[in-house]
Amino acid sequence: MQNVRLVRATKILERRIFLKALALGLTLPAALRLARTATAAPTAAPKRFFLLYMPHGVAPEHYNPKVSDTDRTMFALDQTNVSILGPLQKYNSYVNVYQGFKYLAGSTHSSLLSCLSGLDGGPSFTDETTPRTSVEHVIANALGVKPLILGACSHQAYGLDTNGKLFWDGTAVDPQKNPAAAADALFGAPTTGTTRPPVNADAELRKDLLALTAGEIQSLQTSLNGLTTEQTKLQRHLEAINGIQSGNGMNAGVSSCMGAPSLPTVDMVRAASAGNVVTPGSGNDYFYQEANFPLLYQAQLELIAQALVCNAAQVAALMPMFTTCDFNFSFSKQANTPAASNWAHHAGLSHTSPAASSTFNASMPTPNIANADPNQRAAFAGAQLWFAQQLDKYVLSVLANTDDPSAPGTKVLDNTLIYWMSEIGDGANHTTMSSTTGYPPMPQYLPLVTIGKAGGAFKSGQIVQYATDRPAGDLYLSLCKAMGVSSATFPSTTGPVTEVLT
């Protein structure tokens, strides 16, 4: 039986928090959610998942961790020339680096289409029509939460081109390009003063309406007897509507914060993009401008960090740039690397082969290999290092130093699992499996890294290496299990990577 006094006290507290939340500018539903959460019984900390893409692979001679031969928990991330992973060294105990995994479909940049769903289609796989679900959506769907899918110039201005199709939920998902819009959706935007019907009426009518729409689709489907292609098209539509219906309770997570967080970089984007006039089909959209890319990436990272802290998004993913993107990366020049002669990220930087020596030396003469310029190679490493530096600055440093609002005594990073990946291994060779490269030979692997402990479900602080490549899907099974999703399946897997599961 409920304690009447306790119920009354809880209601009063809910009301106070609700009013405070409204005063802080949260939207009505967000404020209601916050008030109810704040008075809920303590529960285990929610686990958060963040998937970060980095285009065009790495230069392995500037990436591979320095590892003890006997103990794979003894490794350094900041002692390999330019050290792309250097910014992660201070989180060493949270980090796993994976060596000995492969993608099963696609080669070169085309693996983007299938690398996160584990599809098995061989090197010539370029299919865009087979339904597939990438790992971040597998986790979000199983948890019943709406993933936060963001992109910073993640495809070209005209539309969702092949080179931007990293995330899939049956069909390709176009990441949200505008961090301010995403922030408003998560934490509330200014509302108009129009009279609103009771929230429950809208929710109920929305549900009723989805049933009406589903009925219309079925009716149209029936009328197309014999036109199987169009019937299949409608079936996909029907499944999408049913998905919305079944996910009516799906939300972006229950906010653990007492107010909308400060997002100064997002606000810079908001101000800079205000009045952004887009000519349909043109390239003048603020969110696709090459010059705006660094700020957009930083703003998206900042938003994701706060969304994870507040648990406003339990699952997030970010796609900065796209495969074959040739943005000028001269802004990424590191103090200890020489200037590149060609800063185009894809054609200029990533396409430079490993030099005649795997040891970086700024004064080393250019070897007699047409595309093996060590200076250019170091500049490429510097560009990828810039991605890591932003990850550190805007996400890792925040999560590692913020007490989890929903689990006192732990840091948010303790309850988070970050998966950082690329569509290829060596940037020049476009590898999608392990091999050796360079002169003399050095091992190169797909750059796959995790950071975080997933609430204690994930064993971190190790180099996980296999002599024979395992499908990346095996790793995805482990990520899912750590996130509490044991039912996940991916094509052609051989089982989860047990070394990382507690």
Added chain:
Amino acid sequence: MKRLLWFAVPALAAIAACQAKVDGAATRNGTGGDGSGGSGGSSSMTASFNLQCPQVQLGSPVLRLLTASEFTNTISDIFPQVATQWSNTLPANTLSAYGFANDSSAVVGPQLAQALLDTATSIATAVTGTTLATTLPCSATSADHSCADQFVTQYGRRLFRRSLTQAEHDNYLTFFDSALAKSNFATALKWVLVGLIQSPNAVYRSEIGTAASDGTRNLSADEVATEFAYTFTGSTPSDALLTQAESGSSVDVVSLAKSLLASDAGKAQVEQFFEAYLGYPQVASVERTNVTNFMAVRNDMVQETRTFIDQIVQNNGGLQDLLTSPNTNPSIQLASYYGMPAPSADYASVQRPTTYGIGLLAQGSLLAANALPTSSSPTQRGLVVFSKLLCETKPTPPPNVPPPPPPAPGQVTTRQRYEEQHANGGACASCHKLFDPIGFGFEHFDEGGRYRADDGGLQINTVSDVPNPDGTPLFNFQDEPTLAQGLATQEVVYQCFAAYLATYAYGTADSCLGSSNVADFKAGTVSIMDYYASLAAEPHFVKRNAQ
């Protein structure tokens, strides 16, 4: 002029006539890829056309999903009173292998379904807000079932582009009654409108038709009216067009298409084709750090090319005019950037200096968009001609493609760098020999799209050829003007352009749907606008195959 009933099937003679017209031999077969013909749709990763059309064909019956642009135009036309009051969260359309957003195989997946619901809710909230009494006067005096009935009848017809069936009408009214019992008139009407907007009958353009006795399918008058509106204006049919179609009166289809194309929406539709086909607006999002003032003029470059194309196309110019016009339309600031005489006003026509190239391919937007950050790119520029004018399939680059050697101003020219790496044997040569030679013709233009007399002080050599698929020269040229003039004489270029335009119009690259007038188009007796309008007279426009 061809007069048809809205649902009438064009005479089969039109099909036979095509055979006679297109049989003229092309010096280049233009099949691209394996020559098996374009299957169209997003299932193909590479664009591949079959340009040899002995007989005009019918395409498949299809439900064509509105693009984000078509959806926006549709709502703006139907509810202009709330044009600025709703938020559009539709994601970018998936582009077909041909670069167009209107692929007829597009489906509604989870993200789009959610976005349609969210956007429809925003629109409906605006429509049923403070302006409802203007939109629906009875709502101010008798907000009841009968008033909702008016709304469903009037706006259902606009959104479905046909009158609702009795069953559909009843379903919406039943829903309204149920919703009214749970809320109020405006809220109930709001959700009715959300339903109408996100209905499959609204978000798909039906080109399904009904089975005919010959085993094909005839499109209905409403379907054809809808096809006219979206093909030639990118938006929903007006009330008048729907009424005209439903009356069953005969219509001169080509004249109707021309009149639609002559409207502002029609002009925008043509502009959108060229933007997607050529990708020239991409210049507005790139940087050229070594080029002074590039950032200040890159948007002007987009407008220059848009104006240049508009002036030729809207004045009934042909493809030859587009390729070889001696004029361009820069802003005054952009003309100064190029180093050419200033026009009398921004974007007024001005003749190019004789050394500054001719036609579309000399447009600064195309040249700068198809370059590297600090260098011109014979490869990228050659590929524009290779894929967009010759309809050849761009090969997939193999792994370990080395980057172009870094620029070495004063030591080697860009052409020498590319020849050293791509042309002189080696693994790269087998592909690059097909398009790099074309790109050498543009070497008098730097990465910012400006004319340059020399390349870092070194003499520029633009003498080259357009290769056949077997590597032999299709024709030789001296420079950009002779390249453009040479292309303007090639039948394959006209076939290729026509194939792209038909793909844009029909939303599919199925072979030979719009081939009836290609020979006249090549002969110069049919302008670009005439050819576009003539697609309404093709059998495919009113008739489909069985499956």
